[in-house]
Amino acid sequence: MRDEHAERYHVGMNPAKIARFRDSERYFICPLCHDALHLDGTSLRCANRHTFDIAKQGYVNLSPSAKQSQFYNKESFANRGHILDAGYYDHIMRAVLEAVDNHCPAPHNVDFAGLRDAQCPAVLDAGCGEGFYARAVQDAHPEADVLAFDISKDSIRQAAHEDMGMAVKWFVGNLADLPVHDGTIDCILDVFSPIHYDEFRRVMKDDAVVIKVVPGAHHDEQLRELARAQLRNADYSNEQTIEQFATHFTIVDSQLISQTFAMSDDDVRTFAHMTPLLFNVDIDALDLTQINELTIEARIIVARK
Ligand SMILES: [Zn+2]
Numbered sequence: 001m002r003d004e005h006a007e008r009y010h011v012g013m014n015p016a017k018i019a020r021f022r023d024s025e026r027y028f029i030c031p032l033c034h035d036a037l038h039l040d041g042t043s044l045r046c047a048n049r050h051t052f053d054i055a056k057q058g059y060v061n062l063s064p065s066a067k068q069s070q071f072y073n074k075e076s077f078a079n080r081g082h083i084l085d086a087g088y089y090d091h092i093m094r095a096v097l098e099a100v101d102n103h104c105p106a107p108h109n110v111d112f113a114g115l116r117d118a119q120c121p122a123v124l125d126a127g128c129g130e131g132f133y134a135r136a137v138q139d140a141h142p143e144a145d146v147l148a149f150d151i152s153k154d155s156i157r158q159a160a161h162e163d164m165g166m167a168v169k170w171f172v173g174n175l176a177d178l179p180v181h182d183g184t185i186d187c188i189l190d191v192f193s194p195i196h197y198d199e200f201r202r203v204m205k206d207d208a209v210v211i212k213v214v215p216g217a218h219h220d221e222q223l224r225e226l227a228r229a230q231l232r233n234a235d236y237s238n239e240q241t242i243e244q245f246a247t248h249f250t251i252v253d254s255q256l257i258s259q260t261f262a263m264s265d266d267d268v269r270t271f272a273h274m275t276p277l278l279f280n281v282d283i284d285a286l287d288l289t290q291i292n293e294l295t296i297e298a299r300i301i302v303a304r305k
Contacts, residue, residue, distance in 0.1 A: 013042055016166050017058035027122065027147060027169070031062045031179045057160040059170035061153060062179040077130055077158050079274040084132050088261055088271075088296050093136050095257045095300045096191065096211060100137055103209045103253065103302045104187040120145055121186040124203065126175060127151075127193025131159025131168065137189070138168045147180070149173035178203055187211065192276075192298075197248045201305060209302055210249055214238045216256055216297030220277050223268075226290060227281045236277060238299060249303035258297035265289055 021039045028037040030046035037044040037052070044052045044060055054060050083089070104121050121141070125134040125148035134148035147169045150156050160170040173179055175196045180203045188200055191213040200210060215238060228234040245251075263271070268291045272283045 013054075013056055014058075014166075017056070018042060018054055020058070020167055020169050021054060021060065024169075027145070027180055027184050028062070028171075029179050029181055031064075031174070031177065036181070037179070055157070055160070057157050058163065058166055059156045059160040059172065061156075061172040062149075063151065063172045063174040074154065076274055077155060079270045080130060081158075082270055083267070083274060084130070086267060088263075088267075088294075089132065091257055091259045092191075092213065092296065092298050092300075093133060095255065095298075096133055096189065096213065097136060097140050099211045099253070099300055099302050100141070100187060100189075103211070122147065122184055123187045123189065124180065124185045125149070125189040125191070126178075126195075126200070127190065128159060128170075129155050129191075129193075131155075131162060131170070133189055133191050134159070134168050134170075135163055135165070138163075138165060142167070145169065147171070147185075149178075151175065175199065189213075195245070201248075204305055206305065209252070209304055212245060212301045212303065213298050214241050214301070215277070216258060216299050218258060218295045219297040220271075220275055220294065222291050222294050223272055223275065224277060226286050226288070227278060230281045230285070231278075242299070242301065245301065245303065249305065251301055251303045253302040254299060256297065256299050258295060260293055260295045262292060263294050268292075268294065 021044060024044050025036040025038050028044060030037055030050045032050045033046060033048050035046040035048060037046050042054050052060050052062055120143055122145045123137055128134045128148035128150050131148055134146055138146040149171045151174060153172050156170050156172050175194060176199060178199050182202055183205050185203045186205055186208050188204065188210045190210060215236065217236060224231060224234045224236060268288050271294060272278055272288055
């Protein structure tokens with residue numbers, strides 16, 4: 001039954017959306033038995049015949065029991081997509097790309113065939129959301145293998161849908177039990193996402209880097225000031241997060257990226273509804289018209305094992 005279903009699926013499926021999973025055994029393991037996963041028709045399958053279909057958008061669900069977050073629904077994706085498209089995070093994205101360029105082992109002076117087989121850098125975006133950073137890295141580095149996952153199926157579906165290059169290997173995955181082989185990743189991106197130290201270390205090569213992005217102390221400060229009465233702690237601090245990170249990895253670079261934008265009332269409203277720092281605030285009780293500019297700030301930290 002399963003094969004018939006896959007066959008039928010195949011007819012309507014764009015082969016380009018499957019091509020990116022051709023060398024799956026290089027990176028992916030079965031979330032059930034941890035055996036290597038191979039591309040088989042329009043599915044990834046292990047030797048024990050555990051089967052994971054590639055969805056028509058071009059992603060694979062390797063965490064079939066994943067739960068959705070109440071804060072990441074279709075509406076919040078639309079809001080986030082609008083804010084990202086408007087360019088308010090472009091300075092953060094440029095800094096992430098720069099960090100990849102400067103610290104991810106780049107395959108210089110290698111002929112193309114050799115590069116593809118041996119030295120193609122593997123970048124894993126852990127908690128990629130709607131894929132803004134993963135797509136940017138893949139566009140900037142067509143030679144790289146970019147793997148990107150999130151626990152939210154909705155966000156991965158959206159990310160894959162918007163991936164015009166069809167090169168990023170999108171998957172739904174569990175941060176605490178990554179369906180990825182030991183020691184295969186050159187660079188982990190961890191952008192505004194939780195971290196799982198043991199899993200990161202396990203999948204990283206010895207000389208791999210983690211690029212971690214955390215909100216800066218001034219991030220969203222105009223909104224947090226307005227919501228001060230409702231917030232338990234209006235003064236956001238990332239110090240604890242960074243200190244903890246530094247006990248697990250050796251920090252080799254750290255920079256603060258900050259820009260303050262004039263923002264329309266509509267964009268302020270959209271932003272207020274999407275920022276995690278205000279998830280527990282009653283947005284409708286705030287007079288958002290008092291805000292006409294907003295600071296988008298992040299610290300970009302590069303670290304090694
Ligand atoms: Zn299996």
